[in-house]
Amino acid sequence: MAHQKERRFYIVKDRDNMQEPPFQDDSLREMEKEKRRHKGWYRKLAAAGIIAAAIALAVLLIVSYLKTYTGMHVSATYKIGNVSNNSYKEFADGVLKYSRDGIVYLNLKGEEQWNQPYQIKNPFIDANGDSAAVADKGGNNIMVFQKDGLKGEIKTTLPIERVAVSEQGIVAAVLKNESTPRIICYDTAGNVLVEHKSSLTGGGYPVDIAISPNGEMMQIVYLSVSGGEMMSRVCYYNFGEAGAEKIDHQVAAKEYKGSVMGSGFFIDETVSAAVGDNCLTIFKGGEEPKETATVKIKGEIQSVFHSDKYVGILLKTEGGRRHELCLYNTSGKLVLSRGFGGTYKAAKISGGQIILYDGKKCSIYTRFGVHRFEGEMDNQILEIFPAFGINKYIVMDANGMEDIRLIK
Numbered sequence: 001m002a003h004q005k006e007r008r009f010y011i012v013k014d015r016d017n018m019q020e021p022p023f024q025d026d027s028l029r030e031m032e033k034e035k036r037r038h039k040g041w042y043r044k045l046a047a048a049g050i051i052a053a054a055i056a057l058a059v060l061l062i063v064s065y066l067k068t069y070t071g072m073h074v075s076a077t078y079k080i081g082n083v084s085n086n087s088y089k090e091f092a093d094g095v096l097k098y099s100r101d102g103i104v105y106l107n108l109k110g111e112e113q114w115n116q117p118y119q120i121k122n123p124f125i126d127a128n129g130d131s132a133a134v135a136d137k138g139g140n141n142i143m144v145f146q147k148d149g150l151k152g153e154i155k156t157t158l159p160i161e162r163v164a165v166s167e168q169g170i171v172a173a174v175l176k177n178e179s180t181p182r183i184i185c186y187d188t189a190g191n192v193l194v195e196h197k198s199s200l201t202g203g204g205y206p207v208d209i210a211i212s213p214n215g216e217m218m219q220i221v222y223l224s225v226s227g228g229e230m231m232s233r234v235c236y237y238n239f240g241e242a243g244a245e246k247i248d249h250q251v252a253a254k255e256y257k258g259s260v261m262g263s264g265f266f267i268d269e270t271v272s273a274a275v276g277d278n279c280l281t282i283f284k285g286g287e288e289p290k291e292t293a294t295v296k297i298k299g300e301i302q303s304v305f306h307s308d309k310y311v312g313i314l315l316k317t318e319g320g321r322r323h324e325l326c327l328y329n330t331s332g333k334l335v336l337s338r339g340f341g342g343t344y345k346a347a348k349i350s351g352g353q354i355i356l357y358d359g360k361k362c363s364i365y366t367r368f369g370v371h372r373f374e375g376e377m378d379n380q381i382l383e384i385f386p387a388f389g390i391n392k393y394i395v396m397d398a399n400g401m402e403d404i405r406l407i408k
Contacts, residue, residue, distance in 0.1 A: 069406035070375045078110025080400035088383035088396040110401040114149040129167035152188035166215035208264045216240040221264040232261035234274045242287035251288045282332045293332025307349035351386035
């Protein structure tokens with residue numbers, strides 16, 4: 001008889017009623033808590049690392065910012081033809097190179113963006129924002145440029161003495177005409193917008209001219225003699241609605257007896273200034289400017305320069321034995337005064353820094369009076385301004401365009 005295979009039966013418990021051992025839930029919870037603790041620790045560690053790096057960078061920047069450097073390293077050189085026969089002007093996002101034969105706009109790699117030939121015997125330039133005007137001193141030609149090239153040409157009927165250009169390219173020019181100089185405003189196409197005559201026996205001779213960024217306001221500084229005494233007048237002409245009903249569009253005038261005003265300019269749309277041999281005056285007002293501050297200047301003025309926030313003056317004091325850099329804000333308050341050695345023919349404010357240079361010599365200050373650099377470049381400086389990066393500058397010299405970095 002065949003043996004039957006033994007059958008075995010297993011009892012399977014109902015899974016729904018099965019219970020995990022109590023220790024298993026507790027272990028999972030502990031593992032999750034441990035993971036969260038580790039994640040939080042890593043996040044705190046990463047944040048601490050970021051903060052430490054930021055603090056280290058800030059300390060490095062502050063230390064670098066407060067140092068006075070005496071040397072420089074050339075990082076890159078971009079060759080430019082006929083460097084020594086040209087003049088240079090910081091403009092928009094690059095540099096204008098101009099001479100008797102033409103003007104070129106270069107980017108910060110020394111590459112030509114446009115090239116406009118011309119024949120101008122004695123070229124001089126005025127720039128305002130993204131517009132620039134090149135004029136022939138004593139001649140009759142004015143050319144207006146913007147970032148993308150030539151915008152217009154102006155032919156005057158009288159010799160040019162001075163020009164000023166607005167951000168939109170409107171040009172104001174002082175034209176020589178014996179005893180009755182003419183001040184004429186042109187649009188970029190050369191059309192006459194306003195013409196104003198001056199008289200030596202009346203208002204005086206126009207020694208400087210400026211035009212507001214929007215082109216609506218013109219400032220003229222006149223010099224005359226009254227009763228054997230020198231007298232200056234600062235006049236404003238509004239070509240908008242505010243000046244429509246005024247005689248010759250004149251909306252404001254201020255006289256200064258015993259002062260020889262030689263320089264006038266707009267700081268922004270509503271703030272302007274005039275500088276004389278013994279004073280600095282600040283005017284405010286977009287339609288009818290009014291004098292808001294007068295600062296007495298003690299010393300011989302060597303140079304006047306400005307930005308959209310400050311007016312800078314280089315002085316000789318104490319009988320020419322001392323040189324002083326003074327910086328004023330738009331309220332006429334002295335915010336910086338520093339004595340320095342030697343003389344500098346060129347001075348400018350660029351990128352919030354005050355740059356003085358003459359030949360190879362260069363001195364750089366911050367707005368807060370930190371002396372960033374004192375030394376000499378390898379070649380004669382034709383133009384210089386800050387570049388992006390720590391201690392970096394663009395220098396135009398006999399080699400062309402150079403990227404330099406200040407070093408100890």
